[in-house]
């Protein structure tokens with residue numbers, strides 16, 4: 001696995017369109033190799049801005065949206081359509097604006113009363129057939145979490161399941177579903193997309209190989225840290 005590549009941007013207003021442009025060209029590249037592009041989305045404010053920037057870009061028409069497969073790295077375990085769900089936010093910002101193949105959009109299940117463990121097991125079953133992901137996007141929390149893998153939580157050491165339930169999350173809502181580290185590493189490229197002063201300590205620790213979840217995921221071909229200056233201020 002390659003060394004992380006750190007790409008700095010002046011601020012979030014520069015970072016967001018740059019990541020959107022990278023998203024478009026990376027998907028087009030994957031498709032030009034004859035593949036259905038396999039993309040893992042994440043949640044959070046920065047990610048939602050990136051999805052909207054992709055939707056707003058005239059270059060989006062370069063993508064054959066029927067040949068993109070969408071997955072999620074984690075989900076907030078809430079009822080279907082809840083505005084706080086990562087799926088809802090991705091659909092509102094991007095997926096509802098482009099001609100995706102619904103059969104190729106794989107949200108983690110909403111809360112229907114079945115429990116997060118059942119939702120995680122169902123997603124793990126879907127993932128058994130999935131090819132290697134082309135792009136796996138991750139935000140980073142101030143505590144260094146990625147997806148819904150939080151510092152000190154038992155899910156960090158799970159290696160025998162592709163997806164897990166998370167309870168008592170320090171970031172609301174309390175119940176979530178998350179991919180586990182072995183699956184986060186099944187991507188050609190892992191992109192950490194991070195903005196803001198409040199993430200600087202976590203970014204510094206992660207890139208120094210410190211004890212934070214964000215230090216773990218690595219792309220099989222490339223690991224990109226796509227940062228604004230504020231998030232990068234503790235880097236040497």
Ligand SMILES: O=C(O)[C@H](O)[C@@H](O)[C@H](O)[C@H](O)COP(=O)(O)O
Nearest residue numbers: 043044045046139140141146147
């Ligand atoms: O469900 C979630 O909240 C995300 O998956 C989470 O991992 C997020 O990406 C980070 O917390 C960064 O979020 P912000 O970009 O909003 O800071």
